[in-house]
Amino acid sequence: MARLSYLITAAALSSLPTALTGTPSPGCGKDPTLTSPDAYNLTVNGKTRDFYVRLPADYDSGHAYKLIFTFHALGGTAEQVIAGTDGYLPWYGLPAADAAVSGDGDGETAIYIAAQGLKNDAEFGGEMPGWANVDGEDLGLVDAILERVEADLCVDQEHRYSTGFSYGGAMSYALACDRSSLFRAVAVLSGGPMSGCEGGDGSPVAYYGQHGVSDQVLPMALGRELRDRFVANNGCVVKEATEPVAGSGTHEKTVYEGCTHPVTFVAFDGDHTPQPMDGDADQTYAPEETWEFFSQFAQT
Template sequence: MAKLTLLTLLGLLTPTALSLRPSPGCGKTPALVTSSSTTTPLRITSNNKQREFFVRLPQNYNSSTPHRLIFTLHALGGTAQQVIAGQGGYLPYYGLPPLANSSTTPTVFVIPNGLNNGWQNSNGEDVTFLRSVLSTVESDLCVDQDLRFSTGFSYGAAMSYSLACSLGREIRAVAALSGNPQISGCAAGSEPVAYYGQHGTTDNVLPLAQARQMRDRFLKNNGCAVQAEPPVPAAGSQGKVKTVYTGCLPDKPVTFVVFDGGHVPTPRETGESETFAHKETWEFFSQFT
């Protein structure tokens, strides 16, 4: 099992906690989101198109407690319903709820549907849609607006990257699993955002070089130290190389994982019975409280 870890500089190991920024829904009884919102879609009109999304509330949701919010975005050809059910190659909600349940900060999951089963983001319309979703959810639920996150595989990774570019400091961190910098675009893209990337060495759908381009944008934005490209795991090893970059802004870390494998959302290392993707994603997200 090949691993490489580059520790952050002394004093920058733990990102600086941000001040709590409660959403307008704090202290209110939800009027829109219910426990059935994981099976019955919520709908809004964005760019003159009806769009839909689902919301998963934690058990014992408390309107006086600001919650973490995580977008979980499907891949091309996928649906929000598949992400919820854990079908079509996905773990349910990318495997994050069991890990989030152990956190002292409860988590709301938001699961939108893309147009034509993707996130082309033509003229920024998907960013506009997801901004509207944020506004709608945060007006109804109690969310810590300093703890907004997004993750997704393939097209969902590209859209998470696009959100980091477009929302900048309004989004806390993203986890891009096997993404591409072009397919959803990157409007603006100059502000620092905590960034986790993951990609396979033999990905013949979206090449590794493109994932490195995504990572490099946030290495630059986040002020990380320039360093040589780390080695990749040996072919056939089913290993991974994890790099935690040095010198980044204290609350804007960058982590990049390269694994021996192809275009898959749930890669596994040799001898492991389950994927590492959700564990690495949660390790990255959970450092922000």
């Protein structure tokens, strides 16, 4: 397959969570071809890379949708994210959260992407698939997916988002650092800096972080470190985020003030999980919190 150009032209993103004038992608008005549940592939950095697309059931090529990337954790797969197995909710529970807010009659508001990470010899992860982003090749994958998807489907280019757990959170953090002009917001779930942070000094982007105070894989200190970069980048008023006591079975949500781009941080009582729950609750609040953060940016 011919290699795709990675150059993407994007309009500058507005800084405040107010209604935006949508920027429709070249795929708007076209009959879509990316309609299969099977994997699509691209050649990036000489390697074949797979990705999957989830369209709304009532997809309309005349309507510009949000585009949301969902990255798997170390050792995980895109298929697990899609199916909601091995500790994941399907697509991190975001389509269900969208439906709960929008109502069945209004239709879904987003297109979803799940890509497959690579096995590599990086210090973190070794031979398990992840997002080491060696020489920027995972950023290149995202660039190539954006070009392919937006040429075929109707995407609001002012409303690109990314989320992921653990190594998937690290990849979303890397996008916040190095692709802040292309993404409206990211949600980093128990993430770290393993995918790098090139270009992350002073580049603002809306940032949601979620981390367990007793995380034994990626310690809470990493969650604070990632958050604090965007507290600074986004010009927020610096303050101590409230954190729950270990064993309390609760979570604490801090919304920073004075930011050019919103920053929210959820600290929860728990270990390394994408689906924290309070006390005896039988459902996680993570999808609703992520969706609330993403959907504060109204589409017009």
